[in-house]
Amino acid sequence: MLFFGQMSLLAEQNLRRIAEVSLLVAAGACLVFWMLRVGEAISFVTPYMIVTTGGEEVAFFPIWKFVQHQPIYVDPHRIPFTDTNYNWAFYTFYGWITQAFLNLLRLNAIWIPTIGRLISLGFTLLTGGVFYLARRDFVRAGFFARQPTAWAWIMIATLSPLVGFWSITVRPDIGALAFESAALYLILRYLREAKIRFVVAAALLFYAAWAFKQTSVTMLTGSALILLLLRRWRAFATLSGIWWFLAIVTLIVGGPTYRESVLLSQEHLPMLAQIGFGNAWIAGQRNPFFLPGLAGILFLSWRGFHQLRQKPIEAAVTLVVLFSFCFTLATSSKWGAGSYYYMPAAWATMLGVALKWEQMNSRWTLACLAACSWLLIGGIARGHTFYGDDYRHTDSIHRAVAEKLSHLPGPAFVTEDYSNLPWVQRIPPHFILGYEYDADRIAGIPFEGGGWEGLASEGYFGTLVTDQDNDLQPALLKAYELVDEYKDGTADFKFYRRIKSEPH
Numbered sequence: 371m372l373f374f375g376q377m378s379l380l381a382e383q384n385l386r387r388i389a390e391v392s393l394l395v396a397a398g399a400c401l402v403f404w405m406l407r408v409g410e411a412i413s414f415v416t417p418y419m420i421v422t423t424g425g426e427e428v429a430f431f432p433i434w435k436f437v438q439h440q441p442i443y444v445d446p447h448r449i450p451f452t453d454t455n456y457n458w459a460f461y462t463f464y465g466w467i468t469q470a471f472l473n474l475l476r477l478n479a480i481w482i483p484t485i486g487r488l489i490s491l492g493f494t495l496l497t498g499g500v501f502y503l504a505r506r507d508f509v510r511a512g513f514f515a516r517q518p519t520a521w522a523w524i525m526i527a528t529l530s531p532l533v534g535f536w537s538i539t540v541r542p543d544i545g546a547l548a549f550e551s552a553a554l555y556l557i558l559r560y561l562r563e564a565k566i567r568f569v570v571a572a573a574l575l576f577y578a579a580w581a582f583k584q585t586s587v588t589m590l591t592g593s594a595l596i597l598l599l600l601r602r603w604r605a606f607a608t609l610s611g612i613w614w615f616l617a618i619v620t621l622i623v624g625g626p627t628y629r630e631s632v633l634l635s636q637e638h639l640p641m642l643a644q645i646g647f648g649n650a651w652i653a654g655q656r657n658p659f660f661l662p663g664l665a666g667i668l669f670l671s672w673r674g675f676h677q678l679r680q681k682p683i684e685a686a687v688t689l690v691v692l693f694s695f696c697f698t699l700a701t702s703s704k705w706g707a708g709s710y711y712y713m714p715a716a717w718a719t720m721l722g723v724a725l726k727w728e729q730m731n732s733r734w735t736l737a738c739l740a741a742c743s744w745l746l747i748g749g750i751a752r753g754h755t756f757y758g759d760d761y762r763h764t765d766s767i768h769r770a771v772a773e774k775l776s777h778l779p780g781p782a783f784v785t786e787d788y789s790n791l792p793w794v795q796r797i798p799p800h801f802i803l804g805y806e807y808d809a810d811r812i813a814g815i816p817f818e819g820g821g822w823e824g825l826a827s828e829g830y831f832g833t834l835v836t837d838q839d840n841d842l843q844p845a846l847l848k849a850y851e852l853v854d855e856y857k858d859g860t861a862d863f864k865f866y867r868r869i870k871s872e873p874h
Contacts, residue, residue, distance in 0.1 A: 400750065509725060649711060774854055
């Protein structure tokens, strides 16, 4: 019996070492892949004309308008039908820093994406710093208390493809995550030290997260729930009172166009449960620890439900994880949503796994940890092989389109969204259409001039450009003639100029 006990202990030690090594290799893969993506998307010599994620140009344009001192929130149903659907602090924060660097370094607008990507990288590192502090302060023993595995876990939480894909994009999600996670850390500090200043600071950070992206309320709600569960009435009133006051004042001061943009602009987008579950599955592929960790936390919460109050820090993270996942499952069911909606839930889940590891610890969970590590490594290898070198090619395409548009009359409309940005076609107005345009058209919402299609059919544009993914109906081209084309292995742009009317 002693022999078998020693063999069992040795097997468990070997499995633990395998899990540790696997985690370290997975963390290294995340870091390398992230650095490769950063190098492909950012240059201090050449401002790349690229998009790193779908719809990124919808964020570029309002930042450009901020720099140009133009209104950010406008009626999306009037020419040029631009939609501003993120919250005010995202555009203001990115716009203010961008404007400062453009003026300081005397750069033109084409550098806006590069500066924005650097800001997003800063927020990404901030989320890693918050995770480090939370792990240091609240995980004192066990597998994730050891330095090598702790740093690997922090690296994966910060740079796994679920976050890493979005860390170089100019969107509000990564900034909102940084503010949310910092606020949650302060709530956890309050649960340990009961100093009200932590709650006040957390409320301000939770507001900042909402002011970046208006759906960033999951960690706030989880924090409010734990304060209610523990009957911390003063803290609950402080947290909710400050947040609601700031949010309501913002909505009042912002005016009707602002409220329409941030609250109702996406009301006509289709909602399908299969989209939400599909995005959850993709999020689980991009961070293989997410869904197994969620399942483990769910199981432990169900088994120890009556003991939640005895472990307030673990209970707080558990409530955040559960609410984040359920809320995100609903919001990510919207057409146009993506796996990045699950970033807060995944971040909190990885923190929850570290906190609850001693309750989860077994040979099965160690084996799962190793398996998830190698799934992550395999996914990164596949992702780099198939998607790693696409950015630079789109830069050359957009430069060619910009050169051809410089010789054609305006205003111009290009069916490929990025090519309508001011540094590609320079004659206003710039028709940067959001996801909501087609949904509003289908819903019967009237657009000025019949939308861009109505304007095209009446010969409003000096130039119309179609790409390989958007062939126009002949009725839209009756006032235009084909004058140029750009074509390579992946792109095919046709340039149509308005036919000059004959003099009477």
